[in-house]
Amino acid sequence: MSPEPEPLVALVGNPNTGKSTLFNALTGLRQRVGNYPGVTVARKSGQCDLGPAGRVELVDLPGLYSLAAASPDEQVVVDALTGRISGDRRPDAVLLVVDATNLLRNLFLASQVAELGVPMAVVLNQADVAREQGLRIDVGLLSRRLGGVPVVLASAWKGEGVSEVRRAIAQALADRRLAVRATWPAPVAAALDEVTAALRSDLGVEPTAAEAQRTLFDAAGSTAVRFGWTGPRRDLVLRSARDKVRRGGYNPFAAEPLAHYAHLRVLLEGVVEEGGAARSASAAVDRLLLHRLLGPVLFAAIMLGLFASVFWLAKFPMGWIQDGVDLLRGYIAPKFAATPMLQSLVADGVISGVGAFLSFLPQILILFLFVGILEDSGYMARAAFIMDRLFSWCGLSGKSFVPLLSGFACAIPGLLSTRTIEDPKARLATAFAVPFMSCSARFPVYALMCSAFIGPVYGSGWESAAMVGMHCVGLLFAVPVAFILTRFVLRVRPQPFVLELPRYQLPKPRDVLWRMWQNAAEFVSKAGTVIFAITVIVWALSYFPRDPAVADRARTAEPSLTGEALERRVQAAYVEQSWMGRFGKAVQPVFDPCGFDWKITVGVLASFPAREVIVSTLGVTYSLGEGAEADSGQLRTAMQSARWQEGPRAGSPIFSLAAVLALMVFFALCSQCGATVATLAQETGGWKWAFASFATMTVLAWLAATGVYQAVIRFAPPA
Amino acid sequence: MNVEAVIVSACVGAAFGWLVRRWIAAARRRRDGSCAGGCGCADKVGKGR
Numbered sequence: 001m002s003p004e005p006e007p008l009v010a011l012v013g014n015p016n017t018g019k020s021t022l023f024n025a026l027t028g029l030r031q032r033v034g035n036y037p038g039v040t041v042a043r044k045s046g047q048c049d050l051g052p053a054g055r056v057e058l059v060d061l062p063g064l065y066s067l068a069a070a071s072p073d074e075q076v077v078v079d080a081l082t083g084r085i086s087g088d089r090r091p092d093a094v095l096l097v098v099d100a101t102n103l104l105r106n107l108f109l110a111s112q113v114a115e116l117g118v119p120m121a122v123v124l125n126q127a128d129v130a131r132e133q134g135l136r137i138d139v140g141l142l143s144r145r146l147g148g149v150p151v152v153l154a155s156a157w158k159g160e161g162v163s164e165v166r167r168a169i170a171q172a173l174a175d176r177r178l179a180v181r182a183t184w185p186a187p188v189a190a191a192l193d194e195v196t197a198a199l200r201s202d203l204g205v206e207p208t209a210a211e212a213q214r215t216l217f218d219a220a221g222s223t224a225v226r227f228g229w230t231g232p233r234r235d236l237v238l239r240s241a242r243d244k245v246r247r248g249g250y251n252p253f254a255a256e257p258l259a260h261y262a263h264l265r266v267l268l269e270g271v272v273e274e275g276g277a278a279r280s281a282s283a284a285v286d287r288l289l290l291h292r293l294l295g296p297v298l299f300a301a302i303m304l305g306l307f308a309s310v311f312w313l314a315k316f317p318m319g320w321i322q323d324g325v326d327l328l329r330g331y332i333a334p335k336f337a338a339t340p341m342l343q344s345l346v347a348d349g350v351i352s353g354v355g356a357f358l359s360f361l362p363q364i365l366i367l368f369l370f371v372g373i374l375e376d377s378g379y380m381a382r383a384a385f386i387m388d389r390l391f392s393w394c395g396l397s398g399k400s401f402v403p404l405l406s407g408f409a410c411a412i413p414g415l416l417s418t419r420t421i422e423d424p425k426a427r428l429a430t431a432f433a434v435p436f437m438s439c440s441a442r443f444p445v446y447a448l449m450c451s452a453f454i455g456p457v458y459g460s461g462w463e464s465a466a467m468v469g470m471h472c473v474g475l476l477f478a479v480p481v482a483f484i485l486t487r488f489v490l491r492v493r494p495q496p497f498v499l500e501l502p503r504y505q506l507p508k509p510r511d512v513l514w515r516m517w518q519n520a521a522e523f524v525s526k527a528g529t530v531i532f533a534i535t536v537i538v539w540a541l542s543y544f545p546r547d548p549a550v551a552d553r554a555r556t557a558e559p560s561l562t563g564e565a566l567e568r569r570v571q572a573a574y575v576e577q578s579w580m581g582r583f584g585k586a587v588q589p590v591f592d593p594c595g596f597d598w599k600i601t602v603g604v605l606a607s608f609p610a611r612e613v614i615v616s617t618l619g620v621t622y623s624l625g626e627g628a629e630a631d632s633g634q635l636r637t638a639m640q641s642a643r644w645q646e647g648p649r650a651g652s653p654i655f656s657l658a659a660v661l662a663l664m665v666f667f668a669l670c671s672q673c674g675a676t677v678a679t680l681a682q683e684t685g686g687w688k689w690a691f692a693s694f695a696t697m698t699v700l701a702w703l704a705a706t707g708v709y710q711a712v713i714r715f716a717p718p719a
Numbered sequence: 720m721n722v723e724a725v726i727v728s729a730c731v732g733a734a735f736g737w738l739v740r741r742w743i744a745a746a747r748r749r750r751d752g753s754c755a756g757g758c759g760c761a762d763k764v765g766k767g768r
């Protein structure tokens with residue numbers, strides 16, 4: 001044992017930045033591989049010769065994106081850097097390895113590590129790639145902005161700059177400079193003080209700033225557990241601290257990245273200069289695609305083409321699925337002939353309901369294939385740019401368009417990404433607008449209506465046009481709503497914003513297919529879980545009560561009917577007097593001005609928890625009306641032949657053009673998603689705004705659907 | 720009560736119970752600041768970009 005141990009330097013960086021390559025270049029063959037106590041994470045260390053400055057021990061920590069400790073790997077890094085691993089010293093310096101081609105994302109970790117208060121040196125690795133891409137990085141400026149911490153460019157793979165890295169390590173150890181830290185907004189700083197004080201008084205430990213931050217910011221709470229800080233007292237302290245953050249207008253789980261990125265944006269201002277051929281090619285394409293007039297037109301054309309091809313390509317596989325569902329139903333139903341109630345549950349409920357929903361799987365697959373290609377190629381970021389230019393006058397800041405755009409897939413990630421907006425008022429206005437975006441759960445509803453009523457009557461051109469139109473309806477309503485909200489209710493100050501446009505690239509098949517697969521898997525698992533469960537309940541509500549007197553009355557009412565027609569009449573009479581039927585009929589007058597009959601009304605009401613439920617609900621109610629022995633459960637044909645039974649519209653089709661358009665507009669605007677409303681309440685810190693959003697959207701949906709219905713029946717020629 | 724009615728009510732009861740349990744779990748996840756769908760999109764919001 002030497003009296004004076006060699007200084008310990010830890011290598012930290014995102015995965016795939018070339019950390020291991022650099023480690024090998026620095027240590028050569030003097031390496032040891034062991035294990036961290038208690039976990040299966042390898043501990044790689046080695047000796048590094050710094051020349052005249054002597055030797056240091058270098059330890060290669062696992063690659064990670066953030067110190068938010070979720071996995072054992074990440075926990076090891078936090079523990080190693082704070083010196084809380086038994087038998088290990090606290091590092092004397094950190095060598096941060098960064099991908100030079102992606103400074104903003106990589107330096108996020110640097111900004112977190114700076115909180116540890118350990119001397120630091122930064123290596124911008126993969127300098128060769130950066131050079132190829134035409135990036136010029138002002139290393140001196142970055143070093144000054146970081147507070148004089150040594151920064152060097154290197155290419156570990158080519159062996160360039162390795163001796164500069166050695167000098168940087170020596171300098172970090174000699175100067176012991178700390179990197180400049182992000183500034184915390186006042187409410188966050190106060191909450192951090194509260195956590196620090198509680199850790200000190202409860203446990204008698206003196207936490208570092210980084211440890212207090214990890215305790216406050218990480219929902220998983222592994223850092224608190226590491227301290228042995230558990231139980232109700234901890235929960236109380238953390239809840240009070242997080243409430244403090246929330247009351248200050250920040251989301252407690254987003255305040256950290258927000259502060260770091262704000263810090264880094266200032267830090268990196270003017271550090272990286274782009275140039276080169278790839279950039280000029282991208283710029284040339286952008287002159288066309290982002291043209292003031294041509295840009296939006298091309299965008300609309302691309303969307304139109306996208307939906308047209310989705311319909312065209314999905315037609316056949318969709319038919320196969322429907323035939324398969326029929327086959328299954330025809331095979332299974334007779335097996336339950338002895339038990340009609342169970343037979344109806346299986347055939348009319350589960351098979352018809354879930355089958356109707358599943359038949360849209362091909363469309364979902366193809367839709368996300370195209371969306372993936374557009375996104376991966378870099379076009380979607382341009383779409384946000386075009387939207388920004390078209391709609392910034394309405395008071396939504398440029399930053400709102402990323403949440404709005406993700407709202408087209410699902411409102412919930414859209415709402416969560418509003419956390420990146422600093423101004424609480426602008427964030428609220430954006431969160432209010434996000435649920436108007438046409439999320440993918442609306443897609444099966446539009447697809448059902450378009451493929452059953454618009455396509456067969458007006459042709460596939462109008463089918464796609466209706467689809468694009470429906471995706472615009474939400475946006476058209478969101479804009480004035482946001483305008484009123486930002487201008488008159490919240491009085492948001494407009495904020496300047498620069499959207500970073502990624503360079504165009506060929507989509508990577510692996511990424512695109514992965515995204516398509518994930519969405520398909522989610523769709524199928526939804527069919528097998530939520531849709532399945534709700535379908536069973538909707539079936540029960542539409543099946544019971546079963547009073548034999550109803551059947552007798554139906555038989556005596558129409559003595560001329562026999563055989564199948566009579567059976568169908570009896571089944572229809574049962575559904576009408578079921579709980580669902582009675583409820584639907586009681587509420588139907590509300591939706592009468594929109595042209596909805598009681599079955600649609602039932603579908604609308606049942607789909608308030610989740611809008612796509614209407615597809616399976618219509619599947620169940622129409623199938624029940626036909627009786628379980630009917631050879632086809634196909635929803636489309638049943639809906640096409642549905643007629644009004646009574647009232648002034650008796651005899652005319654229920655699903656007229658007017659009613660179909662009204663129904664789609666209703667679904668475009670209505671707030672039919674329990675998860676979205678709950679998330680809105682969570683993100684805005686109370687039910688007030690969630691309720692306001694729900695009420696606004698529902699009223700708007702009703703007004704718009706009524707307007708469309710009344711206008712079309714007056715002014716459009718009957719089909 | 721016959722067997723058929725018992726099976727059907729068990730199915731409906733199970734579906735209802737499962738949905739309620741799911742909603743409670745989702746509410747808990749939301750309180751932790753993550754996505755109720757459990758897809759982890761909340762974490763990506765902070766880290767990616």
Ligand SMILES: Nc1nc2c(ncn2[C@@H]2O[C@H](COP(=O)(O)OP(=O)(O)O)[C@@H](O)[C@H]2O)c(=O)[nH]1
Nearest residue numbers: 015016017018019020021125126127155156157
């Ligand atoms: N072009 C280039 N590639 C590099 C450089 N450093 C590492 N790589 C490559 O990047 C990949 C990841 O490197 P690795 O050291 O395993 O990264 P780690 O995950 O950070 O340990 C490997 O394929 C390396 O060959 C570099 O400076 N330039």
